[in-house]
Amino acid sequence: MTNIAAAITEVKALLGQRLNTSKSVCELHGQNETYFPKMLPNAVAFPHNTLEVSKVVKICEKYYCPIIPWGVGTSLEGHALALHGGITLNMSEMNNTLEVNTQDMLAVVQPGITREILNKELRSTGLFFSVDPGANATLGGMAATRASGTTSVLYGTMRENVLAMEIVLADGKIIRTGTRAKKSSAGYDLNKLFVGSEGTLGIITELTVALKGQPEAISAAVCDFESIDDAVNVVIMAIQLGIPMARIELIDEISIRAINQYSKLDYPEKPHLFMEFHGSITSVSGQAETILSIAKDFQVGGFKWSTKSEELNKLWAARHQAYYATKALFPNQIGMSTDICVPISKLAKAIKDTQSDLKKYNVTGSIIGHVGDGNYHTLLFCDPTDPDDLKLNKLLANRMAKRALAVGGTVTGEHGIGIGKLNLMEQEHGSSLSIMTDLKKLFDPKNIMNPGKMINLSSKQIDD
Numbered sequence: 001m002t003n004i005a006a007a008i009t010e011v012k013a014l015l016g017q018r019l020n021t022s023k024s025v026c027e028l029h030g031q032n033e034t035y036f037p038k039m040l041p042n043a044v045a046f047p048h049n050t051l052e053v054s055k056v057v058k059i060c061e062k063y064y065c066p067i068i069p070w071g072v073g074t075s076l077e078g079h080a081l082a083l084h085g086g087i088t089l090n091m092s093e094m095n096n097t098l099e100v101n102t103q104d105m106l107a108v109v110q111p112g113i114t115r116e117i118l119n120k121e122l123r124s125t126g127l128f129f130s131v132d133p134g135a136n137a138t139l140g141g142m143a144a145t146r147a148s149g150t151t152s153v154l155y156g157t158m159r160e161n162v163l164a165m166e167i168v169l170a171d172g173k174i175i176r177t178g179t180r181a182k183k184s185s186a187g188y189d190l191n192k193l194f195v196g197s198e199g200t201l202g203i204i205t206e207l208t209v210a211l212k213g214q215p216e217a218i219s220a221a222v223c224d225f226e227s228i229d230d231a232v233n234v235v236i237m238a239i240q241l242g243i244p245m246a247r248i249e250l251i252d253e254i255s256i257r258a259i260n261q262y263s264k265l266d267y268p269e270k271p272h273l274f275m276e277f278h279g280s281i282t283s284v285s286g287q288a289e290t291i292l293s294i295a296k297d298f299q300v301g302g303f304k305w306s307t308k309s310e311e312l313n314k315l316w317a318a319r320h321q322a323y324y325a326t327k328a329l330f331p332n333q334i335g336m337s338t339d340i341c342v343p344i345s346k347l348a349k350a351i352k353d354t355q356s357d358l359k360k361y362n363v364t365g366s367i368i369g370h371v372g373d374g375n376y377h378t379l380l381f382c383d384p385t386d387p388d389d390l391k392l393n394k395l396l397a398n399r400m401a402k403r404a405l406a407v408g409g410t411v412t413g414e415h416g417i418g419i420g421k422l423n424l425m426e427q428e429h430g431s432s433l434s435i436m437t438d439l440k441k442l443f444d445p446k447n448i449m450n451p452g453k454m455i456n457l458s459s460k461q462i463d464d
Contacts, residue, residue, distance in 0.1 A: 004086055007065035008043045011056055011087060018046040018093075029088045034076050035336045035382075035390060036419065041068060041082035046093050050166060050174060050205040053089065057203065058172035060087060066451050069199040071141025072114065076337045077418030079145060079198050083452035089203060091140050097121050098206070104180060105211045106163060111140020111204045127211040130155035133414065134320045140204045145416040146196030150319065153372030154246040154278065155212060157414070159195050166206035167194055170444040180208060193439075198416055199450035201443040215278035218246075220312045221288045221305035223295050224270040228252060228355065228367070230298035231271045232348040235371045237294050239344055243287055247276040247316075248372035250351075254329070255322050255366045262325030263318040268301060274319055276312070326366050326379050333364070333381040334390065338397040338420075340404035341375040341413030353403055354378055357396050365396075375413030402427070417454040425454070 012019045020026075021043045030040035047053045060067050066086025073080050082088060095112035102125050109118060116136045118129050131142060133149035141147075143165065148157035155161070164178030178184075178191030194201060225231040231250055238245065251259070251272045260267055273295075277287040288305040295303060306312065318325075327335045342350045351367060354376075358365045369376025380396060382389035401411040401424050411424040426433050433455075440447075440455040447457045 002064040004042050004063070004065045007060050007063040007087065010059045011043070011045055014055055014059070015045055015047070015052065020044045020046070029070055029073070029080070029090065030082060031073070032078055032081055033074060035334050036078045036081060039081040039083055040085070041088040042085045044088045044090050046090050048093055050168065053168045053203055053205050054172045054174055056087070056089065057168050057170065060448055061171055061446060064446050064448060066448050067203070068450050069140070069144065069203050071112065071138035072136070074135040074137050075141065075145055075418060076415050077412075077420035079416060079418040079450070079453055081419065083419065084458070086448075091138065094205065100125060102127060105213070106180060106208055107211055108206065108208050109139055110206060111143075112138050114138050115142065122211065126214050128214055129161075129209060130212045131158055131161055134323070139207055139209065143195050143204055143207055144197065144199050146414070148370070148373075148375070148414045150247045150249060150316070150370055152370060153248060154244060159192060161210045162191065162195050162207055163210055164208035165191060165194060165204055167202040168205055169202045170446065170449050178208065196416070198418065198454050200440060200454050201449060203449075217279060217281040217284045217307060218312060219277050219284040219288055219305055219307045220315050221275045221277075221291055221303065222267070222272060222315065223303040224268045224272045224301040226270065226299045226301070228271045228351055229348055230300070231273050232351060232371060234273065234291070234295050234298050236344055236347070238291060239372065241290070243290055244277070244279065245275055245287070245372055246278040247274070248370075249274040249319055250367070250369050250371040250376065251319070251322065252367040255326055255368045258325040258329040258366070259318050259322055262321055262328055265318060270301060274315060276316075322368055323379065330364065330381045334384045336380045336382065336390070336393045336397065337377055337415070338380070338400060339369075339375060339377040339413050339415045340400050340409060340411060341373070342404050342407055342409035344374045346407040346409065347371060347374050347376070350403060350407070350409075351376060354400055357399055361392055361396060363392060363396055373413070374409070398424075419453060422454065422456055
């Protein structure tokens with residue numbers, strides 16, 4: 001029943017040159033940041049507004065043609081790959097800020113705007129958009145994957161910061177979810193249903209997002225430890241004491257070595273905590289001093305803190321480059337990034353168990369994470385010419401996930417499911433997965449919306 005060629009012909013008549021079938025463009029949209037093989041769409045569409053998206057979706061629905069939304073392609077679990085071919089919907093030309101309301105502290109934006117561009121536009125307002133996943137992702141992609149990142153411990157994830165959305169459903173119908181109000185008890189919360197749906201239920205064409213006030217003062221602290229256990233124990237104690245940290249990042253010794261080489265820095269090659277505090281001039285100083293007093297009980301080495309903006313920018317630029325820095329440290333290998341999230345009390349053991357697995361199986365890997373909310377990432381490396389090497393990496397990732405579930409955690413804190421963690425959905429959700437499957441069938445009965453991601457309704461999938 002699928003007729004992708006017919007769908008392409010009609011979309012071409014609608015969009016003209018903004019429907020591209022060239023090999024180079026399709027290959028660009030068939031790549032990913034990690035280990036999955038190339039999966040090319042048959043065509044790439046570049047819509048300009050919600051009405052065009054609706055018309056494209058109606059055409060694809062008629063011909064059972066898969067539709068794959070694309071932001072900038074930074075997702076790590078194969079979310080934007082064309083597993084079944086079809087048309088990729090590149091939202092990059094829907095990148096405008098439609099409204100900034102300083103009184104209500106919100107912005108209305110199109111999905112193709114990136115977080116860095118939005119924050120540049122907000123500089124004169126005294127407000128900023130707080131969710132920072134590291135990559136310069138689009139807000140549509142961040143909402144679709146329920147992104148979080150370095151600032152989530154204080155400001156929350158996309159789930160808390162997306163107030164409302166405009167969505168195009170699988171039949172082309174346009175709906176709105178959420179409101180501008182701070183709270184509502186009116187009916188089912190469709191807004192949160194679509195945040196994190198990974199393009200499997202509809203296409204996001206507009207977002208209303210919460211903004212935060214720029215703090216009076218910001219300070220950052222960097223300290224190193226003899227062991228990851230010591231660093232994590234500082235985090236746990238700081239959280240238990242209620243210290244309001246805006247960021248608290250764990251960087252292991254391999255990542256520090258990579259950062260030093262990539263960013264031309266000279267941190268000791270030991271586990272580090274990178275921290276940031278927001279508040280008044282007095283409070284950020286006091287928070288840093290409290291952290292230092294805690295760290296002294298856990299074999300802290302050097303401890304530096306600063307309120308200078310150039311030093312803060314340098315610190316977080318280095319942190320955000322850690323993924324690419326570590327990949328550069330192993331240039332001839334494939335990098336596989338995976339994440340889990342556990343209750344904070346289980347964090348130290350979870351990381352220790354991952355380190356033990358790396359040693360036991362002789363796998364090269366680094367650990368880095370937003371440990372303030374129990375979330376950490378492991379970047380595993382393997383020989384691209386050795387399929388067994390990649391299988392071993394997948395084994396370790398699977399072991400991480402199962403240990404997280406065993407202590408009441410989740411198989412992914414922010415990467416999402418996509419293709420890579422599809423096989424873990426039943427283990428995490430049990431009988432609830434059937435409800436999710438029913439929702440997918442209800443919203444997308446022809447299975448055209450990013451098929452094969454999160455909920456598998458087809459036989460074709462990537463091997464575990």
